[in-house]
Amino acid sequence: MTLEARGISVRLSDREIVSGAGLELRPGELVGLIGPNGAGKSTLLRAMLGLIERAAGETLLDGDDFLARPARERARRVAFLPQDRKVEWRLSSHDIVMLGRYPHHSGFGGAGAEDRRAVDRALEAVDAGHLRDRPVAVLSGGERTRVLLARALAVESAYQLTDEPIAALDPYHQLHVMEILRDLADRGAGVLVVMHDLALAARFADRLILMNDGKIVCAGPPADVLTAERLAEVYGIRAARSGASMGDITELAPWTRMEAPPNEE
Amino acid sequence: MTKHPPFAVLIIALALLVAALAFASMITGPQGAGAFDLIGLLGADPDTAWLIMREVRLPRTALAVLEGATLGLAGATLQGFLRNPLADPGVIGVSSSASLFAVIVFYAGLGQYLGGLALPLAAIAGAMLCVLVLKMLAGRGGVLTLILAGVAISSISGAIMQLALNLSPNPFATQEILFWLMGSVTDRSLDHVWLATPFMLAGWALLATTAPSLDVMSLGEEAAASLGVNIPRTTTLIALGVALSVGAGAAVTGGIGFVGLVVPHLLRPLVGHKPSRLLPASALAGAALLTAADIFIRLVAIGPELKLGVVTALIGAPFFLWLVFKARAELEA
DSSP: OOEEEEEEEEETEEEEEEEEEEEEEEEEEEEEEEOOSSHHHHHHHHTTTTOOOOOOEEETTTTEEGGGGHHHHHHHHHEEEOOOOOOOTTOOOHHHHHGGGGSOOSSSSSHHHHHHHHHHHHHTTTTOGGGGTTTTGGOOHHHHHHHHHHHTTTTTTTTEESSSSSTOOOOOEEEEHHHHHHHHTTOOOOOEEEEHHHHHHHHSSEEEEEEEEEEEEEEEEEHSOHHHHIIIIIIIIEEEETTTTOOGGGGGGEEEOSOOOTTTT | OOOOHHHHHHHHHHHHHHHHHHHHHBOSSSSOOTTTHHHHHHHHHHHHHHHHHIIIHHHHHHHHHHHHHHHHHHHHHHHHEEEEEOOOOOTHHHHHHHHHHHHHHHHOTTTTTTGTHHHHHHHHHHHHHHHHHHHHHOOOOOOSHHHHHHHHHHHHHHHHHHHHHOOSSSSHHHHHHHHHHHHHTTTHHHHHHHHHHHHHHHHHHHHHHHHHHHGGGGOOOHHHHTOOHHHHHHHHHHHHHHHHHHHHHHHHHHOOOOOHHHHHHHGGGGTTTTOOOHHHHHHHHHHHHHHHHHHHHHHHOSSOOOOOHHHHHHHHHHHHHHHHHHHHHHOOO
């Protein structure tokens, strides 16, 4: 039981954005995909889902070619929350979350009882039941993210890939969303989260995958990935660690910049 | 919290409105004859009354209903698909490129070929070409790119049509083209109805199949694709559907604009802002609006009868300006 991307390469107008990157996601684990801006994290996600063209590589779901499956079946097995949080029209939260059920019915048949229950469960899971009749357009950033997350949860797929779900959120909502994702993994889903907050990544993720310049640098438990040398080499920062003597990585906080960012020639 | 009527109630009410207006259109005579002119004639000379109804009023009413429904449906579909409240077959240049191709056929005197099918086929081809160019130009751009692309296409079509008028060998041809460009459902025969209807129905069917995916596209193309919406297939269905229905309509009724802009905008709050539900509602309301406008021009007596396209433009163009004004913040962002 795994979702696995192998040797994925993506080229955009002659530039290789992702070069032979691979990753593995198992049910019940929360994996943080981290790396500097432009490392190719979002592109890798899109390519492994078949949303953009790839120059090489494959995605396997339980050992079978995932991208050969019909689009709706893929959508039922793996849910994706893109970075773009824009919602057109003044659709209510309920209607937006119901869109997560699109891969499950023909579309014309309309929503069945099971679809409605799934929407209720998803809204409940993100503490947004009271927002169900409000238009998403008028919600605050934190509320909107939770509703869109509920849209992804309503798919009720075995795997959830989320692209920067806590970007631009205040600390309260960052914690809230990470708790929801952690809970989802604890209840058996395989959750992949693209994120920039290293402290939250270290604290909530079972494993981290560090990406730089289109390649996977390393993967493993947070303490093994977030070493001082790698932070310097990949991010160009030094981190402060309050619990450093015990090697307590969850207390890590980005603290100072090095002379020049590492990726600029 | 938004309140709106139950969807079924709205659809039934709009359908009844269309039926009532169609009936009024059947019994309302041109200027001078007045409303309900046929009621009296039915008693005195039923044969003539039926003849007028079948040969004059029926084609006029049928075309107003069909063209109104086409424009309402195409506008609602384009707005949902392009996620843009300013999208409309007229504004984005589809109608004008359909007109251009039709004028070229007119001008070249090819209108009689293919059993009269040359005209609608040319207009459909023009509309299709425009949609494909728009998708290429503005597929990834914002509101502004789309509108500018539409302006550019309309300008090109306009320039070539002016050229055709300029070079037109005789004044009768010029006048015929000019009147046709103004857009009207007057003096059409049932042949016109039979010519356009199959293409329109085919176009409507294609557009209707895209309704569920339009809802999902509210989340953006990427999220929609991740939920199993086939974006390239939806694009093709909409390009074909708009081209068939709007092209065939333009070939028969000429340039009638802004219905597809105004109608979806007014109805959106009544369907809970759902793009899929806006499709049938806009089709019915478009039919009602155009039929009502066509009755209106028969009842006002100012000089020669107003052309239907002139009336919709007089109402629609200021409405467009107002919409742009409202969307200003987004356009400048």
